[in-house]
Amino acid sequence: xxxxxxRIYILFAHVLGLNFFSYLLTTLQAQNSEQQxxxxxxxxxxxxxxxxxxxxxxxxxxxxxxxxxxxxxxxAAVEFTHQVMDTLGMDTVWNQACEVNYWYRxxxxxxxxxxxxxxxxxxxxxxALGGSGGSGPGGVSGEVIEFKSxxxxxxxxxxxxxxIVYFSRxxxxxxxxxxxAYGSAVDQRVHGPSLASKLGAKACIVRSMTGxxxxxxxxxxxxxxxxxxxxxxxxxxxxxxxKLSALLKKSPVRLYVETHCENRGKKTSYSVxxxxxxxxxxxxxxxxxxxxxxxxxxxxxxxxxxGCVQSMEVIKIxxxxxxxxxRTLRCVMFQNxxxxxxxxxxxxxxSGKRGEFxxxxxxxxxxxxxxxxxxxxxxxxxxxxxxxYFREWDDLLSPYGLHxxxxxxxxxxxxxxxxxxxxxxxxxxxxxxxxYHHTENDRIHAVHPRELALGSAAMASLVYLLDxxx
Amino acid sequence: xxxxxxRIYILFAHVLGLNFFSYLLTTLQAQNSEQQxxxxxxxxxxxxxxxxxxxxxxxxxxxxxxxxxxxxxxxAAVEFTHQVMDTLGMDTVWNQACEVNYWYRxxxxxxxxxxxxxxxxxxxxxxALGGSGGSGPGGVSGEVIEFKSxxxxxxxxxxxxxxIVYFSRxxxxxxxxxxxAYGSAVDQRVHGPSLASKLGAKACIVRSMTGxxxxxxxxxxxxxxxxxxxxxxxxxxxxxxxKLSALLKKSPVRLYVETHCENRGKKTSYSVxxxxxxxxxxxxxxxxxxxxxxxxxxxxxxxxxxGCVQSMEVIKIxxxxxxxxxRTLRCVMFQNxxxxxxxxxxxxxxSGKRGEFxxxxxxxxxxxxxxxxxxxxxxxxxxxxxxxYFREWDDLLSPYGLHxxxxxxxxxxxxxxxxxxxxxxxxxxxxxxxxYHHTENDRIHAVHPRELALGSAAMASLVYLLDxxx
Numbered sequence: 001x002x003x004x005x006x007r008i009y010i011l012f013a014h015v016l017g018l019n020f021f022s023y024l025l026t027t028l029q030a031q032n033s034e035q036q037x038x039x040x041x042x043x044x045x046x047x048x049x050x051x052x053x054x055x056x057x058x059x060x061x062x063x064x065x066x067x068x069x070x071x072x073x074x075x076a077a078v079e080f081t082h083q084v085m086d087t088l089g090m091d092t093v094w095n096q097a098c099e100v101n102y103w104y105r106x107x108x109x110x111x112x113x114x115x116x117x118x119x120x121x122x123x124x125x126x127x128a129l130g131g132s133g134g135s136g137p138g139g140v141s142g143e144v145i146e147f148k149s150x151x152x153x154x155x156x157x158x159x160x161x162x163x164i165v166y167f168s169r170x171x172x173x174x175x176x177x178x179x180x181a182y183g184s185a186v187d188q189r190v191h192g193p194s195l196a197s198k199l200g201a202k203a204c205i206v207r208s209m210t211g212x213x214x215x216x217x218x219x220x221x222x223x224x225x226x227x228x229x230x231x232x233x234x235x236x237x238x239x240x241x242x243k244l245s246a247l248l249k250k251s252p253v254r255l256y257v258e259t260h261c262e263n264r265g266k267k268t269s270y271s272v273x274x275x276x277x278x279x280x281x282x283x284x285x286x287x288x289x290x291x292x293x294x295x296x297x298x299x300x301x302x303x304x305x306x307g308c309v310q311s312m313e314v315i316k317i318x319x320x321x322x323x324x325x326x327r328t329l330r331c332v333m334f335q336n337x338x339x340x341x342x343x344x345x346x347x348x349x350x351s352g353k354r355g356e357f358x359x360x361x362x363x364x365x366x367x368x369x370x371x372x373x374x375x376x377x378x379x380x381x382x383x384x385x386x387x388x389y390f391r392e393w394d395d396l397l398s399p400y401g402l403h404x405x406x407x408x409x410x411x412x413x414x415x416x417x418x419x420x421x422x423x424x425x426x427x428x429x430x431x432x433x434x435x436y437h438h439t440e441n442d443r444i445h446a447v448h449p450r451e452l453a454l455g456s457a458a459m460a461s462l463v464y465l466l467d468x469x470x
Numbered sequence: 471x472x473x474x475x476x477r478i479y480i481l482f483a484h485v486l487g488l489n490f491f492s493y494l495l496t497t498l499q500a501q502n503s504e505q506q507x508x509x510x511x512x513x514x515x516x517x518x519x520x521x522x523x524x525x526x527x528x529x530x531x532x533x534x535x536x537x538x539x540x541x542x543x544x545x546a547a548v549e550f551t552h553q554v555m556d557t558l559g560m561d562t563v564w565n566q567a568c569e570v571n572y573w574y575r576x577x578x579x580x581x582x583x584x585x586x587x588x589x590x591x592x593x594x595x596x597x598a599l600g601g602s603g604g605s606g607p608g609g610v611s612g613e614v615i616e617f618k619s620x621x622x623x624x625x626x627x628x629x630x631x632x633x634i635v636y637f638s639r640x641x642x643x644x645x646x647x648x649x650x651a652y653g654s655a656v657d658q659r660v661h662g663p664s665l666a667s668k669l670g671a672k673a674c675i676v677r678s679m680t681g682x683x684x685x686x687x688x689x690x691x692x693x694x695x696x697x698x699x700x701x702x703x704x705x706x707x708x709x710x711x712x713k714l715s716a717l718l719k720k721s722p723v724r725l726y727v728e729t730h731c732e733n734r735g736k737k738t739s740y741s742v743x744x745x746x747x748x749x750x751x752x753x754x755x756x757x758x759x760x761x762x763x764x765x766x767x768x769x770x771x772x773x774x775x776x777g778c779v780q781s782m783e784v785i786k787i788x789x790x791x792x793x794x795x796x797r798t799l800r801c802v803m804f805q806n807x808x809x810x811x812x813x814x815x816x817x818x819x820x821s822g823k824r825g826e827f828x829x830x831x832x833x834x835x836x837x838x839x840x841x842x843x844x845x846x847x848x849x850x851x852x853x854x855x856x857x858x859y860f861r862e863w864d865d866l867l868s869p870y871g872l873h874x875x876x877x878x879x880x881x882x883x884x885x886x887x888x889x890x891x892x893x894x895x896x897x898x899x900x901x902x903x904x905x906y907h908h909t910e911n912d913r914i915h916a917v918h919p920r921e922l923a924l925g926s927a928a929m930a931s932l933v934y935l936l937d938x939x940x
Contacts, residue, residue: 044644044646045644048643048644048646049643049644173518173519173920174514174515174518174519176514176518176869176870176871176924178920211920212919370840370899370901372871399646400646401646401842429840429899431840431918431920431921431924432918432921435918448901448902448905449682450643450648450681450901450902451901451902454646454901
């Protein structure tokens with residue numbers, strides 16, 4: 001049948017002056033693309049019918065729970081994912097040590113409006129920010145001074161001494177992707193407390209990083225400039241933030257703040273790594289990963305239990321389908337993304353020392369929601385070399401709602417940039433992410449099993465296509 | 471500036487032998503497309519910042535609740551949406567009467583495994599299906615006979631007399647879109663009970679129409695062939711269905727079934743219609759709508775409170791932006807989609823009598839989730855005429871994750887097909903829809919305000935683009 005095809009083609013080709021080899025190439029590409037479409041369908045069938053990741057996520061977020069780097073739970077998570085990887089039939093599984101700073105929340109924080117002429121005393125729902133200092137058991141009290149931005153605080157630096165600084169700029173909800181709204185507000189949480197401390201504030205509170213009006217306070221990392229004293233710093237719920245801002249319009253507000261946070265110093269922790277050695281190009285590595293640590297509250301189900309279990313599911317899917325990778329596949333559970341990135345940095349350092357080359361790295365750290373594609377970043381010349389493939393893959397991936405677009409990657413794989421491969425970030429639907437991000441509420445119920453599975457399938461498909469590049 | 475542009479172009483055009491008018495057209499199109507992009511951005515800003523639909527949905531699903539056609543709640547919903555539309559500054563708002571059959575669930579249904587050698591008695595979580603008959607207060611008991619399909623039941627017709635027929639085929643979860651999985655299983659619910667009754671069964675139970683394993687039973691419509699006695703028919707939760715199927719593998723199972731459903735006969739109900747008269751082509755109508763009725767359990771938040779409030783929000787957005795439609799805009803809350811389609815049929819009949827032409831109709835009835843685009847259907851020649859526009863709009867809509875694809879529409883607008891316009895259905899992400907569909911759980915908490923708002927913005931953008939067609 002194919003031979004007859006070819007003979008007829010040669011006839012026409014002679015008439016039309018076409019090149020036989022270009023025909024052969026096109027035919028082979030078409031066959032190739034048909035095979036690829038078929039394999040991607042198998043990946044999705046496997047993911048949707050035989051998903052294991054939801055069970056794994058249940059264990060990680062509900063049986064282990066919040067697992068900030070250095071905590072006992074973080075080591076339980078290392079052990080758990082190592083044990084899971086041991087069942088996946090990989091060639092090697094190992095723990096890679098890294099040094100982390102263990103920040104400990106201690107007894108529950110309090111933020112209370114005190115002696116207010118309008119409402120008397122009122123407890124606000126708050127979470128201390130990661131890295132912030134403790135107030136001591138007696139707490140601190142002071143008058144609140146509200147700013148909408150770091151610049152506004154700088155412009156009023158003389159008024160800040162002994163006050164409690166309150167950063168209140170909300171998300172700009174006009175952004176279509178909530179990560180952009182986050183990006184437009186998070187400087188207040190990351191740099192606000194350090195600035196407040198430098199200018200003599202007793203404490204700093206920040207409106208929680210979410211576009212939703214609700215009663216869940218959000219924690220998250222805050223950075224201290226060298227030599228700056230880490231004062232108590234907390235996120236308050238958006239509903240409480242609205243209330244506080246309204247009260248401040250009427251008259252001065254005094255707050256009582258009590259936190260018991262402490263920096264417990266260096267601990268040894270681990271990233272967990274599994275590897276399937278490539279059959280043809282073992283020296284070119286394709287990595288899938290997420291970060292194993294989470295904040296200490298909630299269960300870190302979306303952030304980033306999802307990325308971890310999806311990465312392991314990628315291996316399970318490809319193994320179940322009998323796929324023998326041509327390049328080396330690595331599955332990495334990075335340690336300490338939330339407050340230090342020790343895992344990602346150590347991984348890249350060790351990899352550099354061994355002279356490894358990561359051909360591509362894919363991180364899932366934007367929640368276990370319906371995937372919409374991948375963003376890419378990395379070395380320009382390599383990207384130019386491979387974007388024609390991305391365009392070719394559009395026919396294969398768009399039926400699954402996936403599009404490959406410029407701009408992406410992830411914090412943990414960022415340090416691999418120097419190896420000049422391509423860095424991908426999974427892009428899920430972002431609308432619900434900041435309902436849960438860094439809260440008590442980031443639990444298994446917030447993750448939908450099918451949406452999670454579709455993310456695994458998307459990642460497995462991309463791994464497969466990358467591995468097929470000649 | 472533009473003039474200088476044109477002069478330079480004419481110079482080049484002479485050199486290159488181009489046509490000045492084609493340039494002008496291209497330039498005007500580009501300007502046009504830029505204006506359109508700008509207006510669509512305004513629509514999204516308005517929807518994301520000043521959404522009202524979530525408040526409306528709260529009232530509809532939580533203050534009014536389940537509102538099956540003919541029920542007191544269904545008339546409360548008519549009054550509520552009429553009052554809302556009265557505030558939107560439309561030219562006319564009216565109720566359109568239609569005759570509906572009022573099916574009444576009555577006292578709570580029971581399905582109980584009785585005297586089982588393995589587990590004794592066990593209550594199953596069940597909901598009577600819409601249109602099904604009552605058992606009488608004494609209930610009915612019988613031995614269960616399980617089938618995976620209507621065909622299997624037909625092939626075993628001699629074994630069915632006096633039994634309780636159980637249709638147990640699950641969703642095929644390999645389908646990417648859950649509506650396809652629904653389509654592959656729902657014949658059991660729609661036609662199973664009638665078939666069972668015809669073959670002498672005492673009652674019929676059906677595995678609930680969801681791909682998820684949980685304890686929520688799903689109701690939904692069932693159809694009776696002419697002259698067939700409506701026996702008790704119920705959906706049981708998927709977890710209970712799994713349990714029942716497992717028990718049936720061991721030994722015969724007897725069930726007790728009790729339902730108190732009754733057909734309360736014809737009632738007059740209403741669809742609610744609002745209109746803004748077109749400034750240039752008033753005789754060409756663009757319709758947006760959803761269905762106002764829901765099942766009697768839960769709050770009908772996704773099905774289809776969402777479609778109703780999104781359609782009203784479309785009007786609110788366009789009004790807020792000062793948009794004067796060239797064609798007539800209609801916003802329609804259809805009555806009785808769930809069990810009779812009286813609203814949709816009556817609307818099309820009345821419209822036909824008045825010789826109206828619906829240039830386009832857009833229905834939202836697939837849940838208030840993140841929109842992924844629109845499916846279209848309708849008259850072939852008109853579609854051929856307008857698909858070039860759809861392709862042109864891709865640049866405008868794809869930044870919002872929207873794609874216009876073949877195949878769509880909706881039940882309520884289906885009867886308008888004879889007017890030979892184009893029928894569109896909003897296509898949201900479908901992964902979570904059948905967690906809630908037709909259950910007690912279809913309540914406001916299941917709808918995300920931003921996802922809902924994005925659907926309104928998508929619909930308003932399509933209305934705008936359709937209205938801009940010369």
